[in-house]
Amino acid sequence: MTAPNPHHDGGCMCGAIRYRLHGPFTYSAHCHCRSCQRAVGAGFATYSAVAPDNFEILQGEMAIYHSSPGVRRGFCGTCGTSLSYAGDDWTDYAILSATLDDPSAARPTTNVYVSEKQPWVVLDERLRAYPKFP
Numbered sequence: 442m443t444a445p446n447p448h449h450d451g452g453c454m455c456g457a458i459r460y461r462l463h464g465p466f467t468y469s470a471h472c473h474c475r476s477c478q479r480a481v482g483a484g485f486a487t488y489s490a491v492a493p494d495n496f497e498i499l500q501g502e503m504a505i506y507h508s509s510p511g512v513r514r515g516f517c518g519t520c521g522t523s524l525s526y527a528g529d530d531w532t533d534y535a536i537l538s539a540t541l542d543d544p545s546a547a548r549p550t551t552n553v554y555v556s557e558k559q560p561w562v563v564l565d566e567r568l569r570a571y572p573k574f575p
């Protein structure tokens with residue numbers, strides 16, 4: 442997918458929080474679930490993930506919202522930018538792709554929770570699609 446040992450930086454809108462991803466992306470996907478729609482205030486949320494040990498905060502501290510038991514949604518307490526998604530049962534640490542300095546760095550391959558998709562969102566037929574999570 443990417444060169445060995447790459448890193449990708451990103452952060453929130455106001456710049457208070459900066460993060461770095463080390464190592465390759467484990468996946469990139471669009472999530473259409475209602476929680477993600479609300480969390481980002483948009484039709485769907487696009488995530489890119491790395492192994493949890495490959496996520497590093499460079500500056501600032503994320504505020505955390507537990508949207509479900511065991512789920513941690515990270516955001517900036519100053520500007521409100523949604524930044525991350527992590528769960529107790531998850532093997533990956535996901536960040537909102539649009540918060541990367543280069544959001545094109547990871548190319549989404551999959552749509553998940555299509556069962557909750559808004560009717561005005563048109564899916565890219567070339568991507569895999571799952572009613573919930575595969």
Ligand SMILES: [Zn+2]
Nearest residue numbers: 453455517520
């Ligand atoms: Zn901020």
Ligand SMILES: [Zn+2]
Nearest residue numbers: 472473474477
């Ligand atoms: Zn979701």
